[in-house]
Amino acid sequence: MKDMIYLPKGWEQYREEIIAACGGEGNIRQVKEKFGRLTTYLGKEEYDKATLDMYEKMCSLTCMECGSKVAMYFRRHGWVGPICHECILQGK
Numbered sequence: 001m002k003d004m005i006y007l008p009k010g011w012e013q014y015r016e017e018i019i020a021a022c023g024g025e026g027n028i029r030q031v032k033e034k035f036g037r038l039t040t041y042l043g044k045e046e047y048d049k050a051t052l053d054m055y056e057k058m059c060s061l062t063c064m065e066c067g068s069k070v071a072m073y074f075r076r077h078g079w080v081g082p083i084c085h086e087c088i089l090q091g092k
């Protein structure tokens with residue numbers, strides 16, 4: 001089921017916690033980034049909504065490229081997402 005989880009590399013640091021909050025890999029239909037937000041599609045098993053909400057907020061503040069937690073939202077080339085100033089300067 002690993003290939004149902006598509007996290008930007010900057011968010012990989014949260015992978016295990018997100019899987020746990022989703023109620024385990026077996027409950028994950030898809031986890032991905034959509035419009036710069038962590039988006040989860042889950043099955044019917046119990047999941048930890050409070051923790052998942054927290055990671056949604058954390059991801060929205062975490063650079064999708066490098067994982068820095070000082071990201072801001074930018075829109076470029078029709079793409080929207082949290083990315084930090086360093087990565088912008090490096091042209092990522």
Ligand SMILES: [Zn+2]
Nearest residue numbers: 063066084087
């Ligand atoms: Zn960055």
